Amino acid sequence: MNTNLWIPTLVILVLVSTISCIKDTDFEQASDITARPVVELNLIHFEVDAGEFYDESTNTSRLTLSDTTEIRFLDDSGLQESLLRAEFLFEFTNAIPRTFDVTFQFLSEATDTTYTTQTFVEAGTVGVPLVTTYEEVVEGAEILELTSANRVVVNVTIPEANAELEGALRLKSKTTYFLEITERE
Amino acid sequence: MKHVIFILLATCLSLGAWAQNKQILYGFEDIPQSLLVNPGGKTQLQKHYGIPFFSQIHFNGGASGISAYDIFGGSGDINEKIDNKIFEMEETDFFSVTQQLEILSFGWRTQQDYYLSGGVYQEFDFIFYYPRDLAILGWNGNQAYLDYEFDLGQLSTTGDLLTVYHFGANKALSNKLTVGLRAKFYSSILSYRSVGNQGTFVTTRADSDAENIYEHRLQDINMRVETSGIANLDEGPVGSKLLGRALFGGNLGVGVDVGATYDITDRLQLSASALDVGAIFHTKNTENYSAQGDYTLDGIELLFPPLSAGDETFPYYDNLEDEILEEVAVDTTTNSYTQMRPMKLNGALQYRFGKILSGGVCDCRNMGKGADRDQAIGVQFFSMARPKGWQMAGTVFYYRRIFDFLSAKATYTYDAYETGNVGIGISTTLNKFNFYLAVDNLLRYGNLAKAKSVSLQFGFNIKMDTE
Known part of the structure; x- marks a missing residue:
């Protein structure tokens, strides 16, 4: 091969490689990239009739109704690392002429209680149901307690019940998750 | 005429985009590989051989709407910059990478004056459209976007790794007209695509009589991913499997390139080509995933069943997952599918001037044929079929034969x-011994971080021209 061939080749390659560069750019900043999504998500809902607090077959009242559901994403390691703050909104509509005591008990895989919150629901009537809202904000050290759980137990307690009691108690709820997603070491 | 061209170009440019444009190579008759961009290009070649693996190395990578500098450059908070870009970029913006490596290249002129050429090249082509709504959802969440329908159909991407075997013929039919045809056989190594998706996700505040506070709705979901050659990749030795597919052992396809060059006058020349008019038929090693349906998420409904000690309540969470999968049915199939190759169109109008090199008025055997002169200017048009429509680019160029052994072409592309x-x-x-080099985006070489795309082609050939 004629060595003269390399002259124009080299000229171009040297030119391209010497003038090409990446300037004023700091790729280290990639570790500072932080997404801060705020996610609104329904949580649980229910509607219980007044009759469920009284067992007509045995003529005895069942003062506490209890149920459990998994919330499997709650103890996901990604959420554990990213969750800064969680705002729960519980909205009760009570058409039963009784007050209620409602607790939300968060349990871990090993069924240890990691976080608990509780509220009081005002009494309403069938004609004029009463709306009680309850907000619970979880942040700081409590986040770890909340995200150690993967299920929630809901206990609805009525002070007194009888066969004549009418109406229904409804719950709607949602959580606002404030996340901070960044590169982890 | 000039006005028509200008309006045409301006229209195309304002629409525009490009990914496999070889605007420098197109019409650069001194380079044998220009026949791959226009099989009907004029050629003086008698014979050529590419140096195996070095006859054409092509790389192009780019992103429309964003450069590395936009995010990592200058001063200011990086998250603010990302925040701005996320909204500024459009769903038609894309990231793409194309790479070609010519393995074999050869050509010779027959006694009937056909120039036959063939070869083999490997190609990798990837495009990913910017899914703007999904980026907004991921970056900001849904709180500030209640009632906004996030378009999941913006997700569109394809990727292909294949080898192309080709053989073509080029012939000057008259003094004015040269035509060419190239047959192509595609041997797909790996391929995937997720195109034509549709569906929306919206969070709305529900009515007071609704089940819960919000309704999270997946609406008209029809999403799909088709893959070929990927599903069983982890079984057995990968190298020999990929090599086998490169050598016609995988999914095959056929296509053609056509092109023509016409000398309107001895100075003015019009040319055009259509490349990769063909398809690959994916019949082996396919695995496709699809999701279709609608779903409204209300949250988990507790039923408070009366339980005796030790009884378990309903598996609400599992039931919810099952319900979602039932409503938005996710299917995995191994159906065959046909994939059109991304067709490319080129066109050019050039005006030659300067010293006559050959074939001019003095060439009595070539009366009427366009004369080769040492300079030319012209306009080029490029368009390519992509999942979200035709991408286009326009180029003005200046060509000059500087010495007998050296010619150059400068381009300005929109x-x-x-x-x-x-x-x-x-x-x-x-x-x-022929060497060529084509480098794009020269103005950005001062700081590549500011370049939204870079493109490079070079190669080595042995060629013999008609004396």
């Missing part, structure tokens, strides 16, 4: 990546 892309190509031939 496309989706950049509004001013200056490229330069040189071809040098000494003792039948």
